[in-house]
Amino acid sequence: MTAENSRMKEVFVLVGVIAAGKSYIGRLIENYFDVPFFEYEDIFVEEQKRHPEDFLKLAEPLAEKAIFEFLGRKGRICFENTMVRPYALEILRKLQQISDVRIIYVDTPIELARRRLQQRPKSTHVRWTKEELDRIYAGIKRVDLDYDIVVDNAYSSDEVIRRSLQELMSERVWHDDCVEISFRGQKLKFDSWSGANLTPYDMEYQPWRASFHKENLGYLRHYDLKLGDVVIDAGGYEGTFSIYAAKAVGETGRVIVFEPDTENCRKLEANIRLNGLTNVIIVNKALWSEDKTLKFNNKHTAGASFFFNASPHAVEMSAVSIDNELERLGISKVDFIKMDIEGSEIRAIEGAKKALMNNAVNLAVASYHIISGEETSTGVEAVLQRFGYEAVTEFPQHKTTYGFKR
DSSP states (O other): OOHHHHSOEEEEEEEOOTTSSHHHHHHHHHHHHOOOBOOOHHHHHHHHHHOTTTHHHHHHHHHHHHHHHHHHHHSEEEEEEOOOSHHHHHHHHHHHHHEEEEEEEEEOOHHHHHHHHHHSOTTSSOOOOHHHHHHHHHHHHHOOOOOSEEEEOSSOOHHHHHHHHHHHHHHEEEOSSEEEEEETTEEEEEEOTTTTSOOHHHHHHSTTSTHHHHHHHHHTSSOOOOTTOEEEEESOTTTTTHHHHHHHHOTTSEEEEEOOOHHHHHHHHHHHHHTTOOSEEEEOSEEOSSSEEEEEEOOSSTTOBSSOTTSTTEEEEEEEOHHHHHHHHTOOOOOEEEEOOTTOHHHHHHTTHHHHHHSOOEEEEEOOOEETTEETHHHHHHHHHHTTEEEEEEOSSSOEEEEEEO
16 A cells, blocks of 8 residues: 555535635635635536426535545545435445545624625536525535534634634645654654555544544543643543643653553544654553453444453453552542443442542543443442542543542
């Protein structure tokens, strides 16, 4: 595989009502950031001339083919779409399986869009009526898309728009061997060796997805890491949180990462090396309330778990308690615990009693897992309260229970 083929393809989709100025923003993106803007409206214009009654149905497969061919040639593409028709959402779904897709909402008041629609040349644009424009505008409001950024294209200057786009464009920078992510002032690198062959499931969890920011911001919703902090990352996966934590706490701090899955741990180690970090301790063990051997679903994804042991991926795995492992490491101070361990959170917190009682620990615990028919948030809250902590469950990116010392 060549370096060019191994790099993740990049897609920027401009969404907004007809005449919102999406093409204008697309040309700014091309001029400022060297992402080619693909204008394919002429496909629809030609079909409307030939078949005015059903031009959309005829033009849509042609547009889809043109978009994917352009992306295949260029590796990067910016294009516009209202996203109100099923074909567009299907294109988006397919692109998300093979590309790093970022969605930009171009916000323009409907009144301004109507005026622009009247002024633009009909020979180069699809002809829409005011009533169709209003229906599309209403349709956009019902489309459930997770926009990466909203751009005000009503009265903002080009410079203001450029600055708002700059953060998005520099958020993830693809190199031949890694992707560099900017997060809270830190530059974080992640190995991108598998970027060309990701499944939709992988894409949801890979560190270069937009969810990287939202999930990590969710964990840090009530606590800012400080220099010298000792952090436990329970469920390190490939380092999506622990690499930022290690940079945030600095050389005087420490991050202890628990990651039991063998393949995830290998990628975690590679990413730690890639960032040149020396303050991270990787523990290739699972967490439980005590030290014991359990059946573990070693499936090499973010969903590796003790549960669903009927899986062919289940193996014998050493599980440890946080208290026992910290004692073996000679560590007594703990400032922050981030935990997402696929349903084992309650047991793992029970195994951290000494650390929690002897420190004022801040916790952010993923608590959306369903165990024995119940979400784990209830049990997580109960065990934290038993140890003298306040506990509150909120829903930033996913359901998360936060703990604070009373």
